[in-house]
Amino acid sequence: MTLTLSGLDSIKCEFVVPDPGTPLNGVVRWSDTNIDQPSLIVRPTTEEDVKTSINIAKSNGLTIIVGGGGHGTFVTIESKALYLDMVNFKAIKLDKSTGIVEVGGGVTTGELSKALADQGYYTPLPNSNAVGVVGCIIGGGNTPLIGTHGWMADLVESFRLATAEGKMIEVSSSSTGEELDLFNALCGAGHGLGIITAVKTSAFPIKDLNMTDDKVWMRSLVFPPTAIETAAEAFLKMQRPASSTSINMLFMRSPPGTPAAGSPIIVLGATVFASAEQGEGNVSVLFDDDLVGKAIVKNTEATPILNLNDRYAPHDSRGGHKAIASCRLNNLDISSLKSAFEQWVSVTEKYSDSRRSILVVGLSDSTKAAQLGNSGAASRFVEGRERDFSVMTVTMCSEENTRVALVEYMDNLMKTFREVDPASVPRSFPNNLRFGMNLEELFSRERLTQLRNLKDRWNVGGLFWSPYNQ
Numbered sequence: 001m002t003l004t005l006s007g008l009d010s011i012k013c014e015f016v017v018p019d020p021g022t023p024l025n026g027v028v029r030w031s032d033t034n035i036d037q038p039s040l041i042v043r044p045t046t047e048e049d050v051k052t053s054i055n056i057a058k059s060n061g062l063t064i065i066v067g068g069g070g071h072g073t074f075v076t077i078e079s080k081a082l083y084l085d086m087v088n089f090k091a092i093k094l095d096k097s098t099g100i101v102e103v104g105g106g107v108t109t110g111e112l113s114k115a116l117a118d119q120g121y122y123t124p125l126p127n128s129n130a131v132g133v134v135g136c137i138i139g140g141g142n143t144p145l146i147g148t149h150g151w152m153a154d155l156v157e158s159f160r161l162a163t164a165e166g167k168m169i170e171v172s173s174s175s176t177g178e179e180l181d182l183f184n185a186l187c188g189a190g191h192g193l194g195i196i197t198a199v200k201t202s203a204f205p206i207k208d209l210n211m212t213d214d215k216v217w218m219r220s221l222v223f224p225p226t227a228i229e230t231a232a233e234a235f236l237k238m239q240r241p242a243s244s245t246s247i248n249m250l251f252m253r254s255p256p257g258t259p260a261a262g263s264p265i266i267v268l269g270a271t272v273f274a275s276a277e278q279g280e281g282n283v284s285v286l287f288d289d290d291l292v293g294k295a296i297v298k299n300t301e302a303t304p305i306l307n308l309n310d311r312y313a314p315h316d317s318r319g320g321h322k323a324i325a326s327c328r329l330n331n332l333d334i335s336s337l338k339s340a341f342e343q344w345v346s347v348t349e350k351y352s353d354s355r356r357s358i359l360v361v362g363l364s365d366s367t368k369a370a371q372l373g374n375s376g377a378a379s380r381f382v383e384g385r386e387r388d389f390s391v392m393t394v395t396m397c398s399e400e401n402t403r404v405a406l407v408e409y410m411d412n413l414m415k416t417f418r419e420v421d422p423a424s425v426p427r428s429f430p431n432n433l434r435f436g437m438n439l440e441e442l443f444s445r446e447r448l449t450q451l452r453n454l455k456d457r458w459n460v461g462g463l464f465w466s467p468y469n470q
Contacts, residue, residue, distance in 0.1 A: 005040060007056045013049040013088075016041040020079060027083055029070040030130075031322035033403065034435065038065070038081040045088045050195055051166045057082045057463060065465040066195055068132025069108050073323050074433035074467060081465070086132075089197055094119055100157055101203040105196050107133045110309065117306035121203045124149050129309045130316040134199055138190025139431030140382050142390065144271050144308075147243035147365035150372040151382050153187035155202040161186075161194035164463045168197075173376070178457060180379075185454050188381030189430055189443065192466020193458045206305060209244075209273045215302035217279035219286045220269035222297035225345065231266045232337035234291050240365050240388055242282045244274040247363040249337070251344050253355050255314065262355065264345050265296075276302065315358070315394065321403040325410035326392040326432040327441075328384040329421045336420040337361065340413055344393070347409040351402040354395060359413070362390040381451075383443055384427030391417050392432065410434070433467050 005017065016026045018037045026041045039062055042053045057064045062082040065075065077083060086106035092115040093102040101123060103112055110129025116122050124145035126136055141152020149155060158172035171183040185193060206214050223231045235249045250267040254260050270286060272279035280287065292298055303310075344359045366388045373385040393413055395406040418426055428441045439448055451468045459466060 005056070005060050007059050008040075010052050010056070011042065011049070012052070013045045014043040026085070027067075027077060028318055029067070029072075029075075029077075030316070030318050031071075031073045032319055033073065033321045033323065034076045036077055036079050036081075038062075038077055038083040039079060040081075041083045041085060043085045043087055047162065047168055047197055050084070050162045050197060051168070053082060053084055054162060054164070054166045054195070054463070058461075063465050064195070064463055066105075068106055068135045069130060070318075071128070071131040072135060072191075072431070072433075074435060074437075075465065076435070084195065086134075086197075091198070092116075094121060094203055096121070099203055100200050102198055102200045103133050104198055105134050109133055109136065113306055113309070116203055117206070117304065120206050122206050122209075122305050123201060123203045124152055124155065125309075126152075127309055127312050128316060129313065134196050136431065137199060137201070138186055138188070138196070140188045140429055141431075142429060144246035144364075145273060146369055147241070147245065148273060148368065149202075149204075150369040150377070151188070151385075152201070153380050153382055154369070154372045154377045156187050157200040157202070159183065159186050159190075159194075159196050159200075160198040161196045163194050163458060164460045172200075181450070181454060182458055184379040185381055185451060187377070189447075189451055189468070190381075191430075192464040192468060193454060194464070210275055211273060212276040212302065214304065216305055216308055217272040217274070217276045217302050218269065218300070219272075219279065219283055220267055220297075220299045221286055221292065221295040223266040223268065223295055225264045225266070225341075227294050228266060228338050228341045229334060230291065230294050231268050232334045232341075234285050234288070235268060235337070235361070235363065236332065236334065237285050238270075238283060238363060240367075241270075241363060242272075242274070242278070243365045243368060244272055244278065245282045245364070246271045247283070249361045251341055251359040253348065264341075264348075266341070271308075315356075315396075320396060320398045321400070321406075323395050323403075323406065323410065323434055324392060324432040325395075325414055325434055326390065326428050327414055327417055328387040328427045328429070329389040329391065329417060330387050330424050331421040332361070332389050332417070333420050336416055339416050340391075343409060343413055343416065347406065351397060351399070351405060353399050354397040354402050354406060356396040357394060357406070359393040360391070362392070363388055364390075381430075381443065381447060383447070384424075387424065387427070390429075392429075407434075439468065 089104035
């Protein structure tokens with residue numbers, strides 16, 4: 001039954017009142033899991049439109065769900081919701097004199113990367129061009145540049161946001177009292193604490209990376225399944241990489257149009273934000289003759305920082321069921337990597353609609369992130385800073401029974417990895433939440449108590465959707 005909504009005549013921007021009996025109209029997200037037709041979709045163009053939306057949500061008993069890049073697989077959209085699509089908040093303003101860039105609440109990572117690169121600048125961004133910048137930051141923001149700059153949340157200067165009271169405020173590291181507490185929570189655990197219309201963060205000249213021809217250096221080797229032990233051993237030999245270097249071991253199926261399309265492959269790769277000479281030195285393991293001899297594909301290339309994420313575009317397609325499970329670890333071993341590979345192969349073999357699912361094991365130098373956590377960024381909501389290893393599996397499928405099976409796969413996978421690192425308190429990424437997840441995998445009990453207290457102050461009545469409402 002369609003709700004009768006009051007106050008719609010006060011909206012001065014585009015809005016849609018969806019018909020609950022028709023397919024999703026106007027809500028386009030990366031994953032369709034737990035996505036229902038909301039009562040109202042609003043696409044504000046000004047902060048006044050945002051404040052109007054808050055008033056309408058209150059008067060109609062709707063929960064506000066903010067959409068930026070639309071990649072939050074853990075976000076539930078129910079019928080009594082106002083979906084606030086920030087697609088029109090696209091402003092990007094770089095101040096080269098301060099090294100600060102102001103980013104609108106609807107800007108995606110690809111849009112920011114291009115805008116900065118056109119001016120000779122960059123800021124750390126994740127491995128996708130399609131996710132929302134604000135969403136990345138309020139969930140911590142893990143990037144290939146974590147060894148150089150720490151987390152995205154560590155670089156934030158300020159947020160401009162609308163509160164549940166309909167007021168516009170700006171909070172920063174210079175704020176005091178409850179506004180400083182809000183700022184720190186927004187840096188890593190910011191879902192449901194307000195509607196962010198803009199964020200100011202740090203940007204850096206590309207030339208300062210001292211990359212050959214200002215291009216990111218990359219090396220990759222592709223192995224068949226029979227070489228999993230060899231690949232795992234080589235991966236672990238690269239502990240701890242240089243701060244400019246990010247190492248990944250990727251399990252995926254060979255893409256269409258390639259030899260043995262659909263077959264499992266192991267990609268061992270390095271991304272280096274330094275000179276080509278340094279790159280070769282940083283990952284000399286990937287040039288070992290014996291290792292190279294077992295690879296079926298060998299590749300060394302350099303790419304402009306603007307195009308770094310183009311290779312991940314196939315994973316950005318929208319629709320279907322998607323979910324992410326992740327953990328950060330101090331330790332890994334060959335047996336856990338082999339077991340994880342076998343689990344991934346087995347589930348993607350059994351369920352043919354899940355074959356686009358991937359598993360990525362990352363390795364970086366956590367020194368910078370840990371240092372920031374012991375200094376100026378200590379109060380920001382990022383935990384597990386001192387861990388070099390990160391594991392993330394992204395599951396993709398179209399059938400409901402497959403989705404259920406993949407939940408069990410994700411649970412077992414996380415258990416496999418955490419068993420080899422028993423001394424570490426379980427920690428995941430806030431941006432990789434899953435439905436029904438124990439929030440103590442994200443933060444300590446003390447931090448969760450702080451978040452719930454902040455929710456009582458800044459999310460009065462549960463106006464904003466939040467994973468921390470439970």
